[in-house]
Amino acid sequence: MISFLPLCCHPNPKKVLIVGGGDGGVAREVVKHPLVEEVHQVEIDDRVVELSKKYLPFMACGFDSPKLKLTIGDGFEYMKQREGEFDVIITDSSDPIGPAESLFQESYFALAKKALRPNGIICSQGGTFWIDMDHIKSTLDHCRKHFPVVGYGVASVPSYPTGQIGFFIASSNENTKLNEPAKTFTDEEIDEMKLRYYTTDIHKAAFTLPRYAAKKLY
């Protein structure tokens, strides 16, 4: 969901940047989208890529696509050198406490905004509404300073704490409606792409939050 859904918020996501995502799973899903032509990925730790290729080949197969160009390096520095290049930027990081802390701060969203083409989309992992509400609220507030349209969605992931992963998503196009996909696919197309979770209906439903969470965030 954190991979394919943000692409569907953009009418024509030709050029995509993945920050992090060293296991290859995000790349595996992103390259399935028929309008995606180029995927640039910058991962800070080559050892993650190496171990994923060895032990998680069903994830690392994402690196095999001819659409993908992998760079080992710092996502912050990488984005600083690129302005107005990407239609979609997906950040697949570890948790916001520890090494990946900088990827949830306001300066990161400012940088991502600059690296986007006009009407671009960004998406980052975003904890869970059961235990991380203060973090979600403050990250959304950071994001709102740079993007006119900001949302928070969830997907069910049984192996994550509380059984779900949330994600922040934002558009620099003020007319974007995040819960109405800009590009939809039929069930048959979904099956051809071998997507097992995503559907247009799941996309719409992902942004529906329990009352207590919706009240706090919007």
Place this chain on the structure above:
Amino acid sequence: MISFLPLCCHPNPKKVLIVGGGDGGVAREVVKHPLVEEVHQVEIDDRVVELSKKYLPFMACGFDSPKLKLTIGDGFEYMKQREGEFDVIITDSSDPIGPAESLFQESYFALAKKALRPNGIICSQGGTFWIDMDHIKSTLDHCRKHFPVVGYGVASVPSYPTGQIGFFIASSNENTKLNEPAKTFTDEEIDEMKLRYYTTDIHKAAFTLPRYAAKKLY
């Protein structure tokens, strides 16, 4: 969700039966619905009720409502003696393997159907689409033999395995659309009833399943 959502599938849920639910949590939510006049609950184990009153007063407060009549006894036997009595029957049982097994078999749905008034609704807990797909499929098939409209929904519950609880829901009215509430409430009304999870949007979204699950079940 397993408490309030089924009520909202019925335009006028005056008389409700709860089978099980000895902790009082389902009763606590059901009595909040303004159209509900009588709630009859039949719990097989009086010790569950007693311990809940002692250790889980925030759940057991459901037993305090003047709308509620609690009977200690066997839900199967209770329903056999009542035909055409209830608008909604909610079964809040333990898992389908073990003592509560009979509550997921075809004979149970046949009995529940008879205990309903015309155009009635039933709802039971239903495992999770991550690990219980065979059970979900077979239970839906049992249910379909007795009800023209049958659905499967999910709610996020972080303390349950895989972080979610599913539920079976069925209507004896062939025109019911389970994902379109027959009775809707405004956000203000939701807040007045002190519902922290349910909203009309959450109701609609609950029936949206990942592609692999929807393909197997529908």
